[in-house]
Amino acid sequence: xxxxxxxxxxxxxxxxxxxxxxxxxxxxxxxxxxxxxxxxxxxxxxxxxxxxxxxxxxxxxxxxxxxxxxxxxxxxxxxxxxxxxxxxxxxxxxxxxxxxxxxxxxxxxxxxxxxxxxxxxxxxxxxxxxxxxxxxxxxxxxxxxxxxxx
Numbered sequence: 001x002x003x004x005x006x007x008x009x010x011x012x013x014x015x016x017x018x019x020x021x022x023x024x025x026x027x028x029x030x031x032x033x034x035x036x037x038x039x040x041x042x043x044x045x046x047x048x049x050x051x052x053x054x055x056x057x058x059x060x061x062x063x064x065x066x067x068x069x070x071x072x073x074x075x076x077x078x079x080x081x082x083x084x085x086x087x088x089x090x091x092x093x094x095x096x097x098x099x100x101x102x103x104x105x106x107x108x109x110x111x112x113x114x115x116x117x118x119x120x121x122x123x124x125x126x127x128x129x130x131x132x133x134x135x136x137x138x139x140x141x142x143x144x145x146x147x148x149x150x
Contacts, residue, residue, distance in 0.1 A: 104125025
């Protein structure tokens with residue numbers, strides 16, 4: 001029996017974001033860049049697309065957590081930026097559930113964007129490069145876990 005886990009649309013209470021914006025933001029950037037670098041090392045991200053990201057700045061903001069991750073791609077690595085540029089080349093803003101749905105491939109960026117659940121601002125050409133790069137990722141298949149019932 002194959003069960004697919006669906007991530008529901010949700011929004012965390014406003015208190016979470018009010019607290020989250022006051023917490024250090026660098027751990028978010030460190031974690032995100034570590035994951036992106038791992039994906040690049042596993043050849044999940046196309047090298048020709050990565051080269052087009054050289055020197056560009058990115059911001060990922062999770063609205064309902066108050067979390068922000070700023071990073072760049074330089075000399076073959078994603079690197080955290082410890083202070084956000086005034087105007088990043090490309091920024092993505094959404095609630096946690098939208099990012100989770102995107103990562104799980106439950107929703108695509110176009111649907112989230114047109115449903116106003118994902119905001120993308122900045123360089124349009126760069127945005128298309130990133131979107132196409134993410135669409136091309138072939139996630140490795142994880143082994144199926146046994147389903148236990150009572």
